[in-house]
Every structure is written in C-alpha cells, then in structure tokens.
Amino acid sequence: MSQNANDPAGTTHQFQRFAQQSQPExxxxxxxxxxxxxxxxxxxxxAALALTML
Known part of the structure; x- marks a missing residue:
C-alpha cells in the first residue's frame, strides 16, 4: 500500500472551482x-388602522 495521502474527492482547488461553477450569479x-x-x-x-378605529 502506498504512503501517499490521496484524496478521492480531489484537491481543495478543484473543489473550490466546482463550487464556484455550480452557483450561478x-x-x-x-x-x-x-x-x-x-x-x-x-x-x-x-394593525395600526385597526387600533385607531377602536
């Protein structure tokens, strides 16, 4: 087994780019x-009109 930390979701930069694209301005x-x-x-x-008519 390798010792590399491999994030299956991708890098933070890739996620930020995806998040920016998925939210239309x-x-x-x-x-x-x-x-x-x-x-x-x-x-x-x-309510103000009702109170003044009492």
Missing part, C-alpha cells in the same frame, strides 16, 4: 425579500 434585487418586506409593512399598516 444572480442579477437584480432579491424578489423574495422585497415581497416579504411589503407583506410585513402591509400587516403593520392594517
């Missing part, structure tokens, strides 16, 4: 975050 604003913020603001406005 996103362009534009995060739509999910914007929708979430708008929803939270709508709930706050509705």
């Amino acid at each position: 996103k362009s534009g604003p995060p739509v999910g975050m914007i929708v979430g913020i708008v929803a939270v603001l709508a709930v706050v406005v509705i």
